[in-house]
Amino acid sequence: MAATLSLPIIDLSSPHRLSTPNSIRQACVEYGFFYLVNRGVDTEIVSKVFDQSGKFFSLPVQRKLDLARKEYRSYTPLYSETLDPTSLSNGDPKETYYIGPIEDTSIAHLNQWPSEELLPNWRPTMESLYWKLMDLWPVYLLRTLFLHLFIVSLCALCGYMLKERMAEPEHSYRLMHGCWKKSAALIAMPLNLEEDYFEKIGALNKAAAFLRLLHYPVLSAVLLVGTGFSNRLSCGSDEQICGASPHSDYGMITLLMTEGVPGLQGLNSEHWRNDGEVNKLFIQVSIIQRVFSSVFESTLHRVMPTGKERYSVAFFFDPASDCVVECFESCCSESSPPRFPPIRSGDYLNERFRLTYGS
Numbered sequence: 001m002a003a004t005l006s007l008p009i010i011d012l013s014s015p016h017r018l019s020t021p022n023s024i025r026q027a028c029v030e031y032g033f034f035y036l037v038n039r040g041v042d043t044e045i046v047s048k049v050f051d052q053s054g055k056f057f058s059l060p061v062q063r064k065l066d067l068a069r070k071e072y073r074s075y076t077p078l079y080s081e082t083l084d085p086t087s088l089s090n091g092d093p094k095e096t097y098y099i100g101p102i103e104d105t106s107i108a109h110l111n112q113w114p115s116e117e118l119l120p121n122w123r124p125t126m127e128s129l130y131w132k133l134m135d136l137w138p139v140y141l142l143r144t145l146f147l148h149l150f151i152v153s154l155c156a157l158c159g160y161m162l163k164e165r166m167a168e169p170e171h172s173y174r175l176m177h178g179c180w181k182k183s184a185a186l187i188a189m190p191l192n193l194e195e196d197y198f199e200k201i202g203a204l205n206k207a208a209a210f211l212r213l214l215h216y217p218v219l220s221a222v223l224l225v226g227t228g229f230s231n232r233l234s235c236g237s238d239e240q241i242c243g244a245s246p247h248s249d250y251g252m253i254t255l256l257m258t259e260g261v262p263g264l265q266g267l268n269s270e271h272w273r274n275d276g277e278v279n280k281l282f283i284q285v286s287i288i289q290r291v292f293s294s295v296f297e298s299t300l301h302r303v304m305p306t307g308k309e310r311y312s313v314a315f316f317f318d319p320a321s322d323c324v325v326e327c328f329e330s331c332c333s334e335s336s337p338p339r340f341p342p343i344r345s346g347d348y349l350n351e352r353f354r355l356t357y358g359s
């Protein structure tokens, strides 16, 4: 049996949380994950989301396909995603529902929603969790300071930063811009940058967040449906069936919630280790692996079947699509050139999606 990941648990209500940056830094370098408890998102909203998610995934397939994926949003049926594009599998046996940025009115209409008649209250429930989580990130950053410390350490360590070159005018931006501003100042100062450095280069504009519902049916049931797919899917080196094949996430940071059913594993020191605290909010640091991978690998993780049906909810924070991710000038030189060329965040994400969906 796989050993368990031993990750720091960050208690947002603890008066001692400022003493945790070291363990978080260490966790992010060693594991790429940590847990968050007492996170200020009330459990009632979360359980409503799981309830509504269950209702959606229990709909007849055709009803779900009426909301089939467009523009990386909405319903993705079983086997249509391969999170590990190098695997020989015919796709991961999970179904998902993606909800894209709702605060940016220029793209919010790309989201599709089940009708009120079909699933009353579905949309407001999802939107309320989205807003709660959206608040959590900058407020959390601001209140606890620790996250900025580890971002600073990652910036310093990895020598990369997010930089937006095509700054958009202020018009389109978000409610909590003020929070971002203060948070960014906290990040900038220890790097000997001007307080408003990130703001000036436009790095705070239009970051995007996606809420994603996931459903992993019991595998034997999946195979019984007669999908026509091979039931021998490879899952990393284990030649097992994976609910989600090994992958690292695509954006900056992921928040993950489950209802307590295990299955998630992270790769550590070449061994798969179980997520041991399934009731806690699991945070994954992704920060665009491609550019950070010089020093910091965004950790591979996967979901293994446990014989139980599993639901999870992930919240992905992505940089704005125009944001160019490139080596921090002061951290590269002729003798130590950047390992990767600059890339627009949107291009990077599109390529990852293309590999995931094979189109």
Ligand SMILES: O=C(O)CCC(=O)C(=O)O
Binding pocket: 212, 214, 244, 249, 256, 258, 264, 301, 303, 311, 312, 313, 314
């Ligand atoms: O369902 C889970 O626990 C993990 C999902 C995941 O890793 C992802 O969607 O990127």
Ligand SMILES: [Fe+2]
Binding pocket: 247, 248, 249, 301
């Ligand atoms: Fe993931």
